[in-house]
Amino acid sequence: MSVRTVEPRIAVGVVFVASLFMSIMDTTIVNVALPSIGRQFSVDPASVGVINVGYLVSLAVFVPLSGWLGDRYGTRRVFLVSLALFTVASLLCGSAQSLGQLTVYRIFQGAAGGLLTPVGMTMLFRAFPQEERMRATRVLMLPTAVAPALGPVLGGWLVDGWSWHWVFIVNIPIGVLTLVFGLLFLPDYRTERAGRFDAAGFLLAAAGFGLVMYALSEGAGQGWGSPGIVTAAAVGGAALVALVLVELRSAAPMLDLRLFRDRIFRTTNLLSLFSGAAFLGMLYLIPLLMQDALGMDALHSGLMVFPEAIGVMIASQVAGRLYPRFGPRRLLVAGATAVAVCLALMATIGPESNLWAVRALLFVTGFAMAHVFMPSQTAAFATVPMAATGAASTLYNAQRQLGSALGVAVLGTVLAGVGTVTTSAAGTPTANLAAYQAAFLTAAGLALVAAVAALFVRDSDAAATMRGPAERTAPEPVEV
Structure with a gap:
C-alpha cells in the first residue's frame, strides 16, 4: 500500500502522537509500580529506583545521537526501528524475573526512547511548513499534557487490579498498532546527507x-x-x-551548538529549560503532598493532577488562535508569570484545603502552561533552516530532558533539606508542610526565571510562524 493513501502530515501526526504518548507516559506510570516491584524482588525502595535511573541515563546518552542517525539513514527508518525496539523492550520489562533483568531492559528501553522523540519531532516539523507550525505544536499537546497526568492514574489502577508487569505491557498494543500504521503510511522527509560520524x-x-x-x-x-x-x-x-x-x-x-547563535532558538530553549523544570517539578510534588499530608492513595493522588491536563488541552485551542495575532512574546510572558503565581499559591495547600479549589488551581496551571508550551516550541524553530531541523530537534530534546531532571532534583533537594516529616505535639510523625511550601515556592521561582527569559523573545524573529497560508508548501515526501 502506498504511503500516499494517507495525507503525509496526518500520517506523521498520528504516528508521532501515539509514540510520544507512550514514551512520556512510561516515565510516570512506572513510579507508581516501584513499591510493588520492590516487594516482589525483596529489595528496599531506594534500591528499586535504579530502574528509573538506568532509563533516564540511557535516554540522555542516546538523544544526542538521534539527529545524525535521522539524517544518515532517514527519519522514517530510524523512527520505526526505535519504535519497534521500544515495544520489544516494554515486553521484556513486563516479563523480567529479577531486578537486574528489569534494569537492563529499562536501559534498552531508554536507548530506544532517546531516539524516538527527537526523530519524531524532526519529522513533524519537516512535514509542516513554517506558517503551519502552530498546528503541529497543537498536535503535541495531547501526549505532552495528558501522558504525564494519566501515567500515575493508569499505573495505580493496573498495579492495584493486576500487577506491576502491566505498566510495561500496556505499551505493547500501542507500539504494535503504531508500528503497523507507520510501516503502511509514514513518509520520509530527507534533507542533505549527514556528515561523518x-x-x-x-x-x-x-x-x-x-x-x-x-x-x-x-x-x-x-x-x-x-x-x-x-x-x-x-x-x-x-x-x-x-x-x-x-x-x-x-x-x-554530533551536536550543532552553533545553532544557539540563533537568537530565538537560544532564548526559547533557555525559557523551556526553566519552565519545564517548574512544571514537571510540580507534577512530582503534588502526588507526594496528596499522599503525605492528605492521606490519599496512589490512584486518587494521581487523579488530583488530571485537571492540569484538561487545562492544557483546552488552552491549546485558545493559544493556537492567539499566537498569529499577538505573537509568542506576550503569550510566553503572561503564561510563565501565571504559572509562577499558581505554583506560589500551591504553597498554601494543607489538610484543611478545599480539594475542588486545589483541582481548580491545577486546571489554571495547565491552562497557563499551554501558553508557554505551544508558543515556545513553535517559535524555537522559526529561523532554523530545514536541513538543520534534525540537529535543532536533538538540542531541544536534550535540554527538555535536562529540564525535567533539574526540576525534580532541585525540588527533591529542597524537600530533603527541610525534611518532609516532623513530630507533632503528641510525639507522632506527621507531614512537614513547611518542606512542601518551600518546594512550591522554589518551583514558582523557576517559572519566574522563564518569564524573565520570555521578555527577550522578539516577535519579529518568529514572523514566519505567524503569517497566514503561504505560497510555500511542505516538502514532498520521498517513498523508501
Whole structure:
C-alpha cells in the first residue's frame, strides 16, 4: 500500500502522537509500580529506583545521537526501528524475573526512547511548513499534557487490579498498532546527507549527559555531598565543557551548538529549560503532598493532577488562535508569570484545603502552561533552516530532558533539606508542610526565571510562524 493513501502530515501526526504518548507516559506510570516491584524482588525502595535511573541515563546518552542517525539513514527508518525496539523492550520489562533483568531492559528501553522523540519531532516539523507550525505544536499537546497526568492514574489502577508487569505491557498494543500504521503510511522527509560520524562528540555527550542526568536523578536521595554524586557531577560537567570546545571546532558536529547563535532558538530553549523544570517539578510534588499530608492513595493522588491536563488541552485551542495575532512574546510572558503565581499559591495547600479549589488551581496551571508550551516550541524553530531541523530537534530534546531532571532534583533537594516529616505535639510523625511550601515556592521561582527569559523573545524573529497560508508548501515526501 502506498504511503500516499494517507495525507503525509496526518500520517506523521498520528504516528508521532501515539509514540510520544507512550514514551512520556512510561516515565510516570512506572513510579507508581516501584513499591510493588520492590516487594516482589525483596529489595528496599531506594534500591528499586535504579530502574528509573538506568532509563533516564540511557535516554540522555542516546538523544544526542538521534539527529545524525535521522539524517544518515532517514527519519522514517530510524523512527520505526526505535519504535519497534521500544515495544520489544516494554515486553521484556513486563516479563523480567529479577531486578537486574528489569534494569537492563529499562536501559534498552531508554536507548530506544532517546531516539524516538527527537526523530519524531524532526519529522513533524519537516512535514509542516513554517506558517503551519502552530498546528503541529497543537498536535503535541495531547501526549505532552495528558501522558504525564494519566501515567500515575493508569499505573495505580493496573498495579492495584493486576500487577506491576502491566505498566510495561500496556505499551505493547500501542507500539504494535503504531508500528503497523507507520510501516503502511509514514513518509520520509530527507534533507542533505549527514556528515561523518562524530565519535568524539558522541562519547563526550554520552559521558556528560549520562553522568549529569545520574547526578540530578540521585543527588537528592543520596546527598549532594556523597562521593558518587560529586564524582558523577564533576566528571559529567567536565565532559560537557569539553563537548562544547570540541563541537564548536568540528566541521560535522554530533551536536550543532552553533545553532544557539540563533537568537530565538537560544532564548526559547533557555525559557523551556526553566519552565519545564517548574512544571514537571510540580507534577512530582503534588502526588507526594496528596499522599503525605492528605492521606490519599496512589490512584486518587494521581487523579488530583488530571485537571492540569484538561487545562492544557483546552488552552491549546485558545493559544493556537492567539499566537498569529499577538505573537509568542506576550503569550510566553503572561503564561510563565501565571504559572509562577499558581505554583506560589500551591504553597498554601494543607489538610484543611478545599480539594475542588486545589483541582481548580491545577486546571489554571495547565491552562497557563499551554501558553508557554505551544508558543515556545513553535517559535524555537522559526529561523532554523530545514536541513538543520534534525540537529535543532536533538538540542531541544536534550535540554527538555535536562529540564525535567533539574526540576525534580532541585525540588527533591529542597524537600530533603527541610525534611518532609516532623513530630507533632503528641510525639507522632506527621507531614512537614513547611518542606512542601518551600518546594512550591522554589518551583514558582523557576517559572519566574522563564518569564524573565520570555521578555527577550522578539516577535519579529518568529514572523514566519505567524503569517497566514503561504505560497510555500511542505516538502514532498520521498517513498523508501
